[in-house]
Amino acid sequence: MKYCKTCHIHYDTPLETCMFCNGELEDNQQDVLSYKFAEVKKRSASRFFYRLFIFLNIVSIIVSLYLDYADGLPLEWSLIVGITNIYAVSMFIMLIIPTLWTSKLTKGIILTTGSLILIGLAINDYSWALDIVFPFAVLTNTFLITILILVNKKKWFDYFSSLIVISIIGLLPGLFNVLGFTTIQWPSLICFAYSAFTIIGIIALPSKTMRDEFKRRFHI
C-alpha cells in the first residue's frame, strides 16, 4: 500500500504521485501493488479518413454543380456526379454499420436502383432504370431471400423483415404500370406478381411460428 502524507489517503495502485496533490507517495515496500485495469493504448485516427471521405464527396458535389451551372447549360453531368457521390457515401455508411448481410443486401439494392432511377431522371431517360433495372433487382433480391429462408429454416425469422420490406417495394413496379410511368410492362408485372404472391404466401400459409413472428414484429 502507498500513502500520501499530505492528503492522508492510502493508494492500492502503483502510482508514483498522489492524484490530488501531486505529492510523491510513500511506499511501505511490503505489498506488491498491481494495476487492476486494462492499459490504454494509442489509437489510429480511422475516424479522420471516414470524415475525409465524406468531406471530399461533398466538395465534389459542390464543385461539379458550380462548374456545370457556370457553363450556362442545363444541369446534367453534374447531377450524375452528385448522385454518384451521394450513392458512394450512403453505401459506405450502410456497409460499415454492422447488420445482417441480408439486410445490407436489401438496403444496397434499394439504394442502387434508387440512384439509377435518379440518374435516369437527370438525363431525361429513365425508362431503362424504371422498366428493367428496378423490377429485376427487386425480383432477384426477393428470390434470394426466399431461397435463403427455405434453405436455412432455423434462422428464417432473421430474414423475415428484409423479405417483408422488399416484397412491399416489389409492388411498386405494378403501381408504376397502372400510373403509366413504364413503357416496357412485362418485367414490372412479373415483379409485382412475384411480390404479391410472396406477401399472400406469408399471410395465407401461416404456421404457428409464423403467427408468433407476426405477433412479435407487429406488436403495438
Add this chain to the structure above:
Amino acid sequence: MKKQKYWYKLDNAGKIFPAVSQDERSNVFRLSFYLDETIDPLLLEEAINKILPRFETFRVQLKNGLFWNYFAANERRFIVESEPAEICKYFRREHNRGFLFKVYYLDTKVTLETFHALTDGTGALHFLKSIVYQYYKLRGFKINHEGKILGELPYSKKESEDNFVSNYDKDKRRNLKEVKAYHFEGEKFAHHWNLLVKAKIDSKALISLVKEKYQCTITQYVSALLAYSVFNETNDFVGHKKPFKIFIPVNLRPYFDSITLRNFSLYIKTSYPAEVTSWTFEEMLELTKEQFRDQLDKEKLHGQISSLVGFEKNPVIRALPLILKTIAFKVGYNILGASISSSSISNLGIVDLPSGLKSKIKDADFVNAGYGIAMTLISIHNKTNILLSSPLKDLSIMNHMISHLVKEGLDVTIDTNYKEVYDEIL
C-alpha cells in the same frame, strides 16, 4: 420445463435506451468481482453458457418490430473477452453475437457490463453471482449456495415479469414535468475514456458516522457531499440559473414485492438551488433528507410508474412506426432527457454471498459511467466502495469529496484506472 422460444416486449425503462445510446452515452453499467485466483477464460465461458438457459431474460437479442423493439431468444454461444481499457464502453450487439451484455476477464477480475435496456443493477448482480458460482463449481469446488445464488434455484416466471406494466394504474398518474439542471463543462478525455476513482472505506466506520453524527443514510450523506463539493469547487454554479440535480435510482422491488430480473427501478432527484450563495454541509444534508422523505413514498413512486407507462400506452405513440419513434426518442432525449440531471448516484447495497464464496470473492466494483460525475456504491466484506467516474479532465470535485471523508476521520484507500503516462495519450 424451460422454453426454447420466447420473446419479450421491452420494459418501460428499457424502451428508450436502444434509440438514444451511442459512444458518448453508452447506457452500459459495470459490475466486477475480484476473485482469489487468475481467471481461466475458457472455464468462465463454459460457466456462462451453462447458466444462460436458466436466465432467459439475459439470453436474448434485440429485434426491430414495426412499432417497437422486442427481445427474442438468442441461441448463439456466448463468448468472453479480455477487458478493454474503456469502462462501460458502448458496444454494438451485432459484434457480440446479439447479446446485450459483455463478460470480460482480466487477471483475477471478472466483469459483467450490461446494456441498461436488459436489466438494472439488482438483476445484473444476481447474474454475476451465478456466473462466478458456476465457475467455481466447474473448477471442482463444492460450495453450498445457501439459497443466495439464483442460478441454482428453480426458474420462476415472476423473474421475467414486466412489473412496470403489472403495477400500472391510470388513476394514479401524476405530472412529471421537470426543470432543467446545471451541467458540468470542461475538457473530456479522448476516445470516450472515463476516469474511475474508487474510495474504499470501512463500512462500520461509515455507518457509525452517518448514523451518529448526521442521523441519515449513506446515500443521503454522499448525495449531500457531492452537492457540497460541486458548490465549493465549481466557479459557474453559484448564480447559475439552473439547480444542481442528482439522479438517484430507487430499486422498486421491495416496494412492490417483485423478484423480476428485468428493469424495475425508478428514480428520485435531489435538487440544490443555484441562487443560494452560502451553504454549509449540514444545510445541504438537511435539504437532502427532506427531499428523500418527500419522494421515497410508495404512492408517489406508484404515480411515477403509472405516468411513465401511461406515456407508452398513449394510442398516438403506440401507432407511430419504430423508425419515427426512434427519431422522436433521440430528439426528445437530447432536448429533455439529458438536461434534467447534473449527476447520478446509485447505491447497490451489500453483496450477499454464501459463506463458501465469501473467501473466494475478494472485492467488487459497480460503475455507471455517464456525463458529469457518476457515483456508485457497493459494499462487500464490511468495506464500502465509493466509485466516482467522469469523462471530464477535472479532479477538483472528487478531490473535495475524498478530503471531506478524510476530515471526517475515515480511513480512505484509493484505487484508480488512471496512470501517470495517460496524460500523454488521453
